[in-house]
Amino acid sequence: MSQILYTDEHEWIRIEGDVGTVGITDYAQEQLGDVVFVELPAVGRKVEKGKDMAVVESVKAASEVYAPVTGEIVEANDGLVGEPGTVNADATGAGWFVKIRLTDRSQLEGLMDAAAYKKFVEGLH
Amino acid sequence: MNDPAQLKTTPLHSLHRALGARMVPFAGYDMPVQYPAGIIAEHRHTRSHAGLFDVSHMGQVRIRAANSEAAAAAIEALVPADYRALKPGRQRYGFFTNEAGGILDDLMVAHGGDHFLMVVNASRKDADFAHLQANLPKEVHAALLADRALLALQGPEAVTVIQRHAPETVGMRFMDARAMTVLGTNCFVTRSGYTGEDGFELSVPADQAERLARRLLDEPEVMPIGLGARDSLRLEAGLCLYGNDIDETTTPVEAGIEWAIGKRRRAEGGFPGAKRILAELAEGPKRRRVGLLPQGRSPVRAHSTILDASGVTIGEITSGGFGPSLEAPIAMGYVPTRHARPGEQVSVDLRGKPVVAEISAMPFVQTRYHRD
Numbered sequence: 179m180s181q182i183l184y185t186d187e188h189e190w191i192r193i194e195g196d197v198g199t200v201g202i203t204d205y206a207q208e209q210l211g212d213v214v215f216v217e218l219p220a221v222g223r224k225v226e227k228g229k230d231m232a233v234v235e236s237v238k239a240a241s242e243v244y245a246p247v248t249g250e251i252v253e254a255n256d257g258l259v260g261e262p263g264t265v266n267a268d269a270t271g272a273g274w275f276v277k278i279r280l281t282d283r284s285q286l287e288g289l290m291d292a293a294a295y296k297k298f299v300e301g302l303h
Numbered sequence: 304m305n306d307p308a309q310l311k312t313t314p315l316h317s318l319h320r321a322l323g324a325r326m327v328p329f330a331g332y333d334m335p336v337q338y339p340a341g342i343i344a345e346h347r348h349t350r351s352h353a354g355l356f357d358v359s360h361m362g363q364v365r366i367r368a369a370n371s372e373a374a375a376a377a378i379e380a381l382v383p384a385d386y387r388a389l390k391p392g393r394q395r396y397g398f399f400t401n402e403a404g405g406i407l408d409d410l411m412v413a414h415g416g417d418h419f420l421m422v423v424n425a426s427r428k429d430a431d432f433a434h435l436q437a438n439l440p441k442e443v444h445a446a447l448l449a450d451r452a453l454l455a456l457q458g459p460e461a462v463t464v465i466q467r468h469a470p471e472t473v474g475m476r477f478m479d480a481r482a483m484t485v486l487g488t489n490c491f492v493t494r495s496g497y498t499g500e501d502g503f504e505l506s507v508p509a510d511q512a513e514r515l516a517r518r519l520l521d522e523p524e525v526m527p528i529g530l531g532a533r534d535s536l537r538l539e540a541g542l543c544l545y546g547n548d549i550d551e552t553t554t555p556v557e558a559g560i561e562w563a564i565g566k567r568r569r570a571e572g573g574f575p576g577a578k579r580i581l582a583e584l585a586e587g588p589k590r591r592r593v594g595l596l597p598q599g600r601s602p603v604r605a606h607s608t609i610l611d612a613s614g615v616t617i618g619e620i621t622s623g624g625f626g627p628s629l630e631a632p633i634a635m636g637y638v639p640t641r642h643a644r645p646g647e648q649v650s651v652d653l654r655g656k657p658v659v660a661e662i663s664a665m666p667f668v669q670t671r672y673h674r675d
Contacts, residue, residue, distance in 0.1 A: 211325075211336075211531065212343040214625040215601045215632075217654075233654065235602050237342040237625050238531055259600070266341075 182270075183246070183286055184295035190270060191246045191278075193286065200246060201274040202234065202265065205299050210236040213265040218254040218275060225251060225278060227285050232275050234265065243275060247285045253277040313359035314452045314512040322520075322527050330425035332360040335529040342531035346627040349498055349536055350668075353458035354528035355519050358497075362428025363448040363506055364421040364435065374419055377443040378412060381434070383555070383574040385565030391416045394478045394493045396563050398555060399434060404576030404583070405551035406558065407434065409543060413480035413493055420480075420491060420506065422453070424545045452512035457502030457536075459671065460524040465492075465503050467522070472503065477672040486518050497533065499540025499670040538633060539626045541594060541665030547605055548592060548621040548635055556583035557637065558592045590618065591643040594663035595634040597623075597651055602632040603660070608652045609636050617642060620651060628668050638662070 181193045188206035191198040207213065215235035225231045225245035232243040254276050258264055265273040280286075290298060310333040319326065324335030335357065337345060348354055368374040375386040384397035391414045399407035408427040413420045423431045428447065435445040456465060465472045471483040472492060480493040488511040496502035507515055519525050534544070543549045549558045554576070561584060568574065572581055597603045602625045609618040623634035634651070642649060645664045650657040 212341050214343075217601065233601075235625070237346075237535055237602075237627065238336070240602070240604060262600075 183289035185246045207269040213262045216258040223251045249278040249280045314509040315357040337529040337531045343627045345528045345532035348526045349458045353460040353524040356455040359452040360425035362423040365446045367418040368443040383564045394480045400576040404554040404579030406549045454505045457496045457498040461502040498536040501673045539668045557588040590637045594665040595660040597632045597660040610650045
């Protein structure tokens with residue numbers, strides 16, 4: 179079974195083998211409002227945990243999306259370029275951003291599970 | 304200032320909460336940025352039906368003297384628009400200028416018969432009121448109306464809704480102003496707004512505001528609209544936002560709002576900054592506010608630099624975002640006058656990369672004011 183983990187910057191990562199699929203959480207898309215543009219990293223790019231990796235633009239503002247783990251981009255969801263609203267409609271499904279091949283699985287230990295993330299979000303209000 | 308406990312609220316605050324608004328701090332107020340429908344849906348609804356906006360955070364100032372000529376002359380000493388020619392029942396756009404020709408705030412003034420009603424920006428209302436207090440002659444009295452709310456009903460169906468409940472609005476044209484009863488509430492109504500659409504603004508007693516807003520929201524054409532869509536609507540309409548597109552460092556001529564300075568005022572002067580403003584009217588300004596259409600899909604935001612073909616910085620974006628009606632990014636900014644021709648290509652900095660942008664005439668969408 180795949181494992182979904184969360185960052186305190188509201189990204190999620192679903193781990194399957196040594197590849198993690200990454201997106202922003204439902205809470206994040208709701209806070210952003212209508213997404214009108216997504217800028218994704220190129221396949222092959224190396225990303226570093228906690229450093230910016232993608233940009234998501236809503237009507238109001240631009241926000242950075244940070245890499246939840248260090249690794250290499252192996253796939254980007256190019257469908258978001260034409261249909262950025264997918265991020266709002268299905269943030270944790272069809273609205274995924276990229277797939278990252280992990281360099282260091284031990285980085286996952288610092289991330290939150292679903293219950294911890296839920297608690298974290300509740301604490302923001 | 305952004306601590307929720309320190310924020311001021313409008314008379315519609317509990318209604319916003321009840322409607323599920325996302326609240327944000329704006330000009331010291333806790334204000335709805337959007338409702339559950341979202342900014343794009345709210346924007347489109349206003350362009351095709353009617354939207355209700357709470358703009359009670361704005362300042363409403365009543366200016367009165369023994370006769371309206373004296374009040375108009377006193378306003379003219381601070382604002383370069385022609386208010387002596389403003390007839391009772393009419394409204395006119397203007398701005399406070401400083402001695403350097405910069406803009407202290409932009410505003411609307413309506414002639415209410417025995418007084419003038421001035422509406423100023425929320426972020427500037429205290430400064431504006433102090434400016435009036437300090438500069439009006441002692442026989443002219445200004446009062447900041449804390450007991451009034453301001454509702455804006457905007458969009459092509461606003462007229463249908465308002466006429467259903469306020470027959471006295473029949474026959475009003477763009478920038479007309481009348482006192483009347485709307486759904487049993489005494490209102491001061493103007494046919495104007497900040498969306499580029501036909502619409503009305505209703506100054507209402509604070510204690511009646513929620514009841515009136517709820518009645519208007521019950522109408523099938525009307526949906527509540529937050530500040531997010533208010534911003535995208537005004538940007539598409541090419542309208543300035545004070546603090547972004549105009550401020551103390553920009554002149555009305557640079558900003559392209561010199562049309563508000565009437566012929567008599569140009570001939571006579573007699574307003575703060577007249578020397579610079581009249582010189583710019585005669586010789587042209589060094590820079591101009593322009594519209595920009597960035598290529599691609601990514602919005603370009605305020606404070607991004609504008610570059611010429613050789614990569615030299617020539618100006619700055621002052622407002623930028625996504626135009627839901629155009630389904631494209633749009634922006635405003637200042638460029639040297641020689642670059643200010645529609646169709647000219649410049650580039651804008653987008654996260655360190657240059658993106659081609661075309662200088663565009665404004666408004667970006669056709670305005671639909673009811674002029675006849």
